[in-house]
Amino acid sequence: MLEALRKIVQEVNSAKDLKAALGIIVLRIKEKMSVQVCSVYLHDEETGRYVLMATEGLNKRAIGKVSLDSDEGLIGLVGTRQEPLNLSNASDHPQYRYFAETGEERYSSFLGTPIIHNGEVLGVLVVQQRERREFSEEEVSFIVTMGTQLAGVIAHAEASGSMSSSKRTPQEVRFVGVVGAPGAVVGQAVVVLPPADLDAVPDRKTKEIQIELDLFADAIESVKKNIQKTSTKLAKQLRPDELALFDAYILMLEDVALIGDIEKTIRDGQWAQGAIREVVVKYTQRFEAMDDPYLKERAADIKDLGRRLLAQLQKQDHENTDYPDKTILVSEEISPSMLSEIPEGKLVGIVSVLGSSNSHVAILSRAMGIPAVMGVAELPYRKMDGLKVALNGFFGEVITNPTDELCEYYENMAEEEKQLLASLSILRDLPCVTLDGHRISLWVNTGLQADVDKAQQRGAEGIGLYRTEVPFMMSSSFPSEKEQMAIYREQLAAFHPNPVTMRTLDVGGDKSLPYFPIKEENPFLGWRGIRVTLDHPEIFILQIRAMLKASEGLDNLKILLPMISSIGEVEHALRMINRAWYEIKEEGIEVPMPPVGVMIEVPSAVFLTRTLAKEVDFVSVGSNDLTQYLLAVDRNNARVADLYNYYHPAVLHSLYKTVKDCHAEGKPASICGEMAGDPVIAVLLMAMGFDSLSMSSTNIPKVKSMLRQITLAKAKEILDEVLKQDDPQVIKSIINLELSALGLQRAITTTKKIMN
Template sequence: MLNTLRKIVQEVNAAKDLKAALGIIVQRVKESMGSQVCSVYLLDPESNRFVLMATEGLNKRSIGKVSMAPNEGLVGLVGSREEPLNLEDAASHPRYRYFAETGEERYASFLGAPIIHHRRVMGVLVVQQKERRQFDEGEEAFLVTMSAQLAGVIAHAEATGSIRGLGKQGKGIQEAKFVGVAGSPGAAVGSAVVMLPPADLDVVPDKSVDDIDAEMELFGKALEWVREDMQELSAKLAKQLRKEERALFDVYLMMLEDAALGGEVRAIIKTGQWAQGALRQVVNAHVARFELMDDAYLRERASDVRDLGRRLLAYLQEERKQQLTYPDNTILVAEELSPAMLGEVPAGKLVGLVSVQGSGNSHVAILARAMGIPTVMGAVDLPYSKVDGIAMIVDGYHGEVFTNPSAELCKQYRAVVEEERQLVKGLDALRGLPCETLDGHRVPLWVNTGLLADVTRAQERGAEGVGLYRTEVPFMINERFPSEKEQMQNYRGQLAAFHPLPVTMRTLDIGGDKALPYFPIKEENPFLGWRGIRITLDHPEIFLVQVRAMLKASEGLNNLRILLPMISGLQELEESLHLIHRAWGEVRDEGVDIPMPPVGVMIEIPAAVYQVRELARQVDFLSVGSNDLTQYLLAVDRNNPRVADLYDFLHPAVLHALKLVVDGAHAEGKPVSICGEMAGDPAAAVILMAMGFDSLSMNATNLPKVKWLLRQLSLSKAQELLAQLLRMDSPQVIHSSLHLALRNLGLGRVINPAATIQA
């Protein structure tokens, strides 16, 4: 069955259009099941009727003519009930309807399965037989599986049709909407420019060569050309990005060195493999390694390696680079965007980005947020190769892409773009002002950092400290564990840059989902595996060196706070505190005079929520990691586009858990902060302030909006709003009630300027 399915699906995917695909399906399913009839009925959204679109066994002249409403016939019954129907004698069923033009009176048994894509019924797949018999379980399973495979094909064909301006009946241009993951907020109206990869590594064959020196020389030239490209792109982006952000291109250059990718390819060439084959082997091995990682940030590095590999291959094949023209208001579309692609677009022309693959944690999304470019990632259903040159809207607030938008929709989104521009202009004036409510309540706004680039951005936006410094970044860019001295210099840079403001450094948070190349971990379920504090307690030599480096870095500055990730109980906390005190004692013995810094615990595992008071008694502060806590509470991988809409930090379970944490921490007299996407969402920040969080830590880009909104409200009004929301049991109702309340106060547009557009 699997083999047959695979063959049918491959054949269908290669079909030139929907009509051909449906023709293949009815023919192959009829053959495979040994039935006498196989037909596909598709639901026409305009007439809301199931129309016969392809058949083998019925009269071909009835295609396009025979149709039935959801409350008519057996096909309508399968479609409206959304479940299979298996009948031995179809004619005796009360819903049976006879169509003379199909000649179907000769067929007794009937098996129908609904075709459903993302909860939408698209049609019905039917097989029929002359003799009366019940189709067996295996046959039913085959048809259900076939219809599930068919759903994606039909959705893709319909989307392609609407993109190219032809519906099923060949009617004029249709507007179509595709849903992905919000990568960078904002809206853009423009023209799509599709960037296809310069070369395809996957099709490169193995080939033996005799002249190894010639291959080495060819590969050396390719390396040199790509190096020049990278330096050129970095220079091109100089005006748009800061020096630290352009450092991403330095990472590319490092990967080309002999100590990295370059050296591995040369080693394989020496065995007698041609340069292209050697390159494919090395790149695919690296990509496979990265893609197995469950940490979203690290998984995205696979696309960087793949992009480099394609560029090198293009030169090896002596192909000319793709010549693209970029109109004003270019929306760059690719199957997998890479940071280098951004540099290809002339300055001032790029207004939006769409990537079929990837997530909100990819390098592209990080750069897009830094550059303020609206971005949608993970638009998996978008037939990207067909959209070149057409009008498009990117909604980076909701993670939506519109193709062939109507004049009215374009007008609405252009108004949003202009409003956003005016708003950003107005927020600049807030930089030196405190984040204080109308009734005098102060809320310190901190930032999350990891790259040096974040420092300047945070200072420009008036951050009052660092709520989360991700210490794993220096570990990720190294080929080995950094020494105590190297770590100390790194941490000193962060502490000095923000002095005298507090800097909260999270201890190394690696593991199954963030495996370092020199410390590989393979696990079935990395999110529930060996990660965070679990690893560093098992490897005290790593933990002690890191804590010693932090302590030494803080000498004379005394603005360090240490944060422990992934704590699930008291034993882990007690062991960690014991090691921190040991490191402090060692450092003082070496003559470094520093006070013991405050130590805190990250609340990101549900177990910690219910032990919050016990944990708070042992530490100086608590910090909620809202991204992971939401993910664990709701059992949703927020970077998976298929379930990303279930990830919701305003879910009642999340709100009640957060309230428990704040109340528990304050009952023990300890401050509690929150970091993650939730803290940087202006509307959610109102709720967090009302709950009593002592500080909010966020992406620097969002800080001015959060500050503006909190300054327009009183704490008492926010608390009143929170009390109402905590009584609600649906995330959707909570969202709409919160946004409505803020809109009624005249504050709606800063939350989401695109919220009022009903597309």
């Protein structure tokens, strides 16, 4: 069953449009299950009806004509119940609906399953048989699995506007990823391909048929020359039978059927790269299905040849990419080099199928002020080139074919955000002081020098978190002590005399170094943060030495230890910090021992706060990781994104306990992460007693504006009420109502989700 499923999915994925994909599915399911009928009914949002869109076994003239209301017949019942329906005699069911056009009166057994994507019913997949019987559990499992596969196909077709079989206008489709960089924007998708990856090549229609044919012909000649050159070079090293492989490749490049099919696909309007992908995949599937071992192996040769041709075309195409004025860059995995190739001023958004909020490109996006959404796993990016796309970087959403109303809304939101930041610029040099005189420090999270420049423009009073792993991620090897010292000095000098908190190298989890790979089944609970650097004292001590040397004459350095879960880790790290301090002192460099702090970001550290605070000079809560660990929710997983909620009572009570325990030992407590930059929840954090909040530079003016318009006493009243609640939504509603009553609706609105 699994092998059959794999082959069907592979064939469907290579279909040119939805109509072809549906035809393949109903035919293959009918054959595999040995049933008389397989049909697909799709839900049309414009009419609210289920329409017969594909069938094998019923009268095909009924396709596109037969339809049912959303609650009509057995099809409507399956859609309404959103679960499979298995009947031995369908006509006995009170909701059975007969259509003479289909000829289905001959069929008794009925098995239907809903086609659901992101909670929305897109249609119903049905199989029928003449004899009366209930379908087996294995058959039900197979049809349900095919329904889930079909859901992705339909959603992708709607997103790319290839619903050619339904004659509908392209549908607005929403895909959920994770936040990479905040902001809202509407632009045109430009798909950038991974090098020589056939599966990643998008469909792209072209009217320049002859140009594409010429490019393909040039690619064939170039690949031929390269193969002949390689064959000549290796002639003395290989046996004649081994050299014959190169001759086989030349013959394939001259094969009338293979090359002719690619040329025909180009003449049908597909660009050369897409034509190669389409034909090579088709030929590969044919050879892989053969029983003869020798012929089956030829599938790999065809695929390799396809990659060679593709690489040559990409080399030609690379210099000719046209970037529109509002380019939204889309790729499976975006690299910094891709960003650098776009003309200045044209890039307005970034969408990546892979990656996380902490990936290199996400960090660069935030520094550049460009909205980004990462980890959009279900995005049909291969079919998106040239499409209009709306990007919601505040909440990790990508909308293809957005309506005019949504585009206008997003553009208004972007303009309002711009105006809001401009209006708050007057707060830049003012302290963050509440109406009743309470002072709280607002610091910035940085990783690049670009972050520092923007932070200073927005009134940051220091750096609460400098991510030292960013320079490591941008290097091809571990930076030397001298290289690190220069980078750290730049950060320390930029904010002198204000404090700069440098977190020691924090890799692992979703942050990896190409030259220091960490591969684990569960990386977030694995070898990461302080665990890595304590196991590699040569990395840790060198980094501490670089920090200390960089602080000479400035004395504004603070050192922060990440991912602390036990007192033993702190004691071990402190011994190595002292060792590094004594080493540079012996070298004649006089710097005071800087304050050292720990990050509270795992549950065990919450309960050890008092013990940890006794050993260090300050405590900093990493709200992003602490929230994900407390709630057992991977914050980079779009499927459980709705469960990641820092209004959760467990999160708030843990934060409150941490602050109280830290202050009980006479040590200051700060917090960094998404929570600190949310103006609404910043009210609670201030009330809890946090001495400083550290956030992205964009959020500093918003948080400052909010806190300057409220009293500490009122904030504590709201906190007392909130801590009595057990539901995150109730907590959020209470805060919003209280702040609205104070006339702070505008500040609340800027934190709300952008919706159409």
